Amino acid sequence: MTTTEPQLARRDVVAALLRDRGDMLVVTGLGSPAYDVHAAGDHDGNFYLWGAMGGAALMGLGLAQARPDRRVLVVTGDGEQLMGMGGLATIGAGGPRNLAIAVIDNQHFGETGMQASHTGRGVDLAGVATACGFASAVTVSDAAGLAQVCEALARPADGPRLAVIKVRSVNPPRSLPIRDAVALKTRFRAALGLAPN
Numbered sequence: 001m002t003t004t005e006p007q008l009a010r011r012d013v014v015a016a017l018l019r020d021r022g023d024m025l026v027v028t029g030l031g032s033p034a035y036d037v038h039a040a041g042d043h044d045g046n047f048y049l050w051g052a053m054g055g056a057a058l059m060g061l062g063l064a065q066a067r068p069d070r071r072v073l074v075v076t077g078d079g080e081q082l083m084g085m086g087g088l089a090t091i092g093a094g095g096p097r098n099l100a101i102a103v104i105d106n107q108h109f110g111e112t113g114m115q116a117s118h119t120g121r122g123v124d125l126a127g128v129a130t131a132c133g134f135a136s137a138v139t140v141s142d143a144a145g146l147a148q149v150c151e152a153l154a155r156p157a158d159g160p161r162l163a164v165i166k167v168r169s170v171n172p173p174r175s176l177p178i179r180d181a182v183a184l185k186t187r188f189r190a191a192l193g194l195a196p197n
Contacts, residue, residue, distance in 0.1 A: 029076030092132030135159030
C-alpha cells in the first residue's frame with residue numbers, strides 16, 4: 001500500500017511519454033487520460049475513447065495485432081484498468097511486442113468524484129500484468145522511474161509492457177479533444193493510410 005503522496009504531475013508524465021513518439025499510435029482511456037493526451041498535443045494518430053470504460057487496453061491490443069509494424073501506446077487510468085483487468089490476461093496470452101500500456105495512477109476514480117480506488121488500497125496492477133505474462137511490468141513514482149519508462153518505449157520489446165505511473169491526485173483543467181466519433185474514426189484511418197469508410 002502506498003503511504004506517501006506521489007510527486008509526479010499527470011500532465012508532465014503524459015507529455016514525457018509522448019515527447020519522442022514518432023509514428024507511434026496512441027489509444028486513450030476515457031476521461032482524464034484523453035484530456036492529458038490532448039493537452040500534450042493533438043495528433044492524427046491519437047484515438048480518444050469516449051464512453052468505453054475498461055476498453056482502452058483491449059482496443060490497443062486489436063490495433064497492435066492489426067498493425068504489427070507500428071508501436072502502440074495505451075494511456076489509461078487506474079480506474080479504467082481495474083475495470084478491464086481481465087483484458088490483461090488476453091493481452092498477455094496474445095503477446096504483442098509492439099504494445100505498451102501506461103496506467104496513470106492517481107489512486108482515485110477521477111471521473112466520479114475522486115473516491116479512493118483499489119490501487120491506493122494495495123491492488124498491484126503491475127503484479128497482475130506480470131502474472132498474466134507481460135514481458136515487462138513496473139510501477140514508478142519519480143522522475144528517474146519515468147525516464148526509464150520513456151527510454152523503454154523507444155526500444156523493441158519481447159512482448160507487451162505495462163507501466164503503472166503514480167501521480168498526484170489532482171485533476172487539472174480539461175483539455176477536450178474531438179468528440180465526433182465519425183470524424184475521429186475517419187481521421188485515425190487516414191493516419192493509418194486507410195480509406196475513410
